[in-house]
Amino acid sequence: MLSKFLLLAGIVHSQKNKIMSFLSVRGNKYLPIKVLEGTLLPGTIFVIWLICSRLNILSKDFFPSPGDVVNGFHEVLNDGSFLDNLGMSVIRVLKGFLLGSTVGFVIGITLGMSRFLEKLITPIFNAIRQVPLPAWAPLLVLVSLGEMSRVLFIAIGACYPVVLNTFEGVKNVRNDYVEVGKVFKFNRVQRFFKIILPSSFPSTLTGLRLSLSISWMLVVAAEIFMTSGGGIGEMMWACREYSRMDLVVVCIIAIALVGFTMNFFMQKMEMFFSFWRLTLKQSR
Amino acid sequence: MKSTGTLSVTNVSKKFRVNNNEIHVLDNINLSVKAGEFISIIGLSGCGKTTLLRLIVGLESDYEGDILLDGRKLNGPSLDRGIVFQDHRLFPWLTVEKNIGLGIVGKSDTEKKEIVNNHIELVGLKGFEKSYPYQLSGGMSQRAAIARSLVNQPEILLLDEPLGALDALTRMYMHKELERIWKKENITMIMVTHDVEEALYLSDKIVVMSARPGKLQKIIPVPLARPRDRASVEFAEMKEKVLEEFMLHTEPHFTYTI
Ligand SMILES: Nc1ncnc2c1ncn2[C@@H]1O[C@H](COP(=O)(O)OP(=O)(O)OP(=O)(O)O)[C@@H](O)[C@H]1O
Ligand SMILES: [Mg+2]
Numbered sequence: 001m002l003s004k005f006l007l008l009a010g011i012v013h014s015q016k017n018k019i020m021s022f023l024s025v026r027g028n029k030y031l032p033i034k035v036l037e038g039t040l041l042p043g044t045i046f047v048i049w050l051i052c053s054r055l056n057i058l059s060k061d062f063f064p065s066p067g068d069v070v071n072g073f074h075e076v077l078n079d080g081s082f083l084d085n086l087g088m089s090v091i092r093v094l095k096g097f098l099l100g101s102t103v104g105f106v107i108g109i110t111l112g113m114s115r116f117l118e119k120l121i122t123p124i125f126n127a128i129r130q131v132p133l134p135a136w137a138p139l140l141v142l143v144s145l146g147e148m149s150r151v152l153f154i155a156i157g158a159c160y161p162v163v164l165n166t167f168e169g170v171k172n173v174r175n176d177y178v179e180v181g182k183v184f185k186f187n188r189v190q191r192f193f194k195i196i197l198p199s200s201f202p203s204t205l206t207g208l209r210l211s212l213s214i215s216w217m218l219v220v221a222a223e224i225f226m227t228s229g230g231g232i233g234e235m236m237w238a239c240r241e242y243s244r245m246d247l248v249v250v251c252i253i254a255i256a257l258v259g260f261t262m263n264f265f266m267q268k269m270e271m272f273f274s275f276w277r278l279t280l281k282q283s284r
Numbered sequence: 285m286k287s288t289g290t291l292s293v294t295n296v297s298k299k300f301r302v303n304n305n306e307i308h309v310l311d312n313i314n315l316s317v318k319a320g321e322f323i324s325i326i327g328l329s330g331c332g333k334t335t336l337l338r339l340i341v342g343l344e345s346d347y348e349g350d351i352l353l354d355g356r357k358l359n360g361p362s363l364d365r366g367i368v369f370q371d372h373r374l375f376p377w378l379t380v381e382k383n384i385g386l387g388i389v390g391k392s393d394t395e396k397k398e399i400v401n402n403h404i405e406l407v408g409l410k411g412f413e414k415s416y417p418y419q420l421s422g423g424m425s426q427r428a429a430i431a432r433s434l435v436n437q438p439e440i441l442l443l444d445e446p447l448g449a450l451d452a453l454t455r456m457y458m459h460k461e462l463e464r465i466w467k468k469e470n471i472t473m474i475m476v477t478h479d480v481e482e483a484l485y486l487s488d489k490i491v492v493m494s495a496r497p498g499k500l501q502k503i504i505p506v507p508l509a510r511p512r513d514r515a516s517v518e519f520a521e522m523k524e525k526v527l528e529e530f531m532l533h534t535e536p537h538f539t540y541t542i
Contacts, residue, residue: 176373179343183361184387184436194386198377276376276416 064246072246082235086254089219089231096154097215101208103155104162112170125163133157133218137225147229150222157218161210169203170196202274209266216259288354289319289439289472291340296349298335309335311497322466323474324483325491332498333476334370337442340474341367353440366433370444372425374417381413384431403431406465422449423458434469443475447482459485463511480526484519485512492529502529
């Protein structure tokens with residue numbers, strides 16, 4: 001265990017520059033300044049919260065004080081089931097996200113590549129897209145009472161942004177590049193892998209980022225609508241039933257932090273893979 | 285003398301249909317190009333030069349008349365014809381070497397690598413193999429595009445204002461480079477340009493086009509010895525001759541404005 005950890009630490013250390021440049025937000029601003037900028041608003045809100053609860057402006061019964069929440073964190077972290085629940089939710093999200101975005105990617109590419117299928121499928125797709133996600137819950141429970149229904153619920157929501165952005169990406173491939181392929185006598189497969197896929201990939205990545213963050217929001221809803229599978233959403237709901245508002249806030253903060261981290265890494269990924277498109281933005 | 289790379293364009297006309305209106309872009313073009321010749325096409329903006337190149341390379345198929353390459357009728361694009369587009373059209377997501385290797389198919393990895401390296405050397409981009417197009421200057425991008433169009437050893441290379449975006453000095457340097465590449469590869473080149481000096485420096489024949497509809501106005505042979513000297517009297521005389529052709533037929537009002 002320890003040796004593995006040391007090995008990992010060694011790798012992290014040796015790749016420090018790469019990791020740092022991957023993590024850097026924009027340009028090469030001094031890290032503490034970036035952190036300061038990022039924490040200014042949350043810090044202010046925290047202070048206002050602290051003052052309000054000290055002055056009893058916020059009723060203790062309805063809204064916990066920062067101290068309560070800190071104690072709450074201690075409590076749940078010692079318990080262990082909190083992290084289990086969080087882990088369950090993360091895994092559930094990843095399943096739903098992978099399923100939904102894969103299907104979304106295939107649909108997006110198909111609609112983008114074929115005029116015929118675009119005309120055939122787009123109206124139905126747009127109609128289905130208008131159905132609010134909670135409206136799917138009863139139907140999904142019919143399909144399965146277990147984990148599958150929650151994963152499908154997330155997958156449906158995760159699918160839309162990937163479809164739309166991938167489609168948009170494929171439609172916006174410059175005809176100029178396609179003509180280069182024609183001059184080189186590319187067949188359909190070559191045209192797809194050498195031109196359409198790489199050219200539309202940045203747009204797809206934007207879709208994937210939106211999709212993951214929607215998935216993370218949906219997991220909470222899925223766990224509340226379709227209970228008894230565990231997870232952070234269900235835990236939050238249970239805490240509310242027991243009027244443990246401090247723990248509810250703990251859950252909210254945890255959800256926000258995980259969501260933030262996911263979004264951060266997706267953003268990095270997007271920049272990493274679409275450098276050739278983002279250079280204009282970065283150079284500002 | 286090479287036998288492949290002859291081109292004959294006979295009675296070619298091209299119309300575009302835009303909202304039920306026909307635009308007559310090329311009218312009865314006749315042109316024959318010998319193997320290994322360097323031809324320049326000069327004409328006012330919009331007279332159909334790009335369209336003519338697109339017909340020859342096979343990107344437009346709906347036209348009247350015949351275009352024969354080595355006696356065979358064209359049928360769409362083919363690897364024996366390369367083109368360098370007016371905008372270089374390098375793929376921004378690929379490095380220089382990947383861009384240059386883009387069109388190579390049916391070769392082993394080592395062969396491919398060798399071809400790419402040779403062409404990087406040919407256009408003088410050594411050291412920039414791993415650069416991306418946004419990291420290149422305009423001239424370097426055009427050179428990469430030229431290399432990309434040569435990897436399949438086409439018989440004919442079409443160049444659409446390949447040096448249009450460059451400054452005068454880089455341009456003169458590129459003229460030498462183009463001449464060197466043309467001699468080394470021993471292929472037929474047809475170049476569109478707006479620059480009379482450029483055409484005179486490089487071409488065996490200059491084709492002057494007139495506009496609306498695009499017609500061949502005159503074909504002017506350039507019998508000067510190579511490498512050509514821009515400062516020579518003969519060069520200046522030739523230049524005068526070409527410019528005259530231009531002024532007289534396309535902008536007659538110039539003659540009585542002063
Ligand atoms: N796809 C098209 N559809 C309709 N009209 C077109 C099309 N392509 C070109 N044209 C028209 O044909 C004419 C000639 O265009 P072309 O691009 O061949 O000109 P050009 O001689 O290359 O001009 P430039 O020197 O500015 O590049 C123009 O009037 C243009 O509007
Ligand atoms: Mg043109």
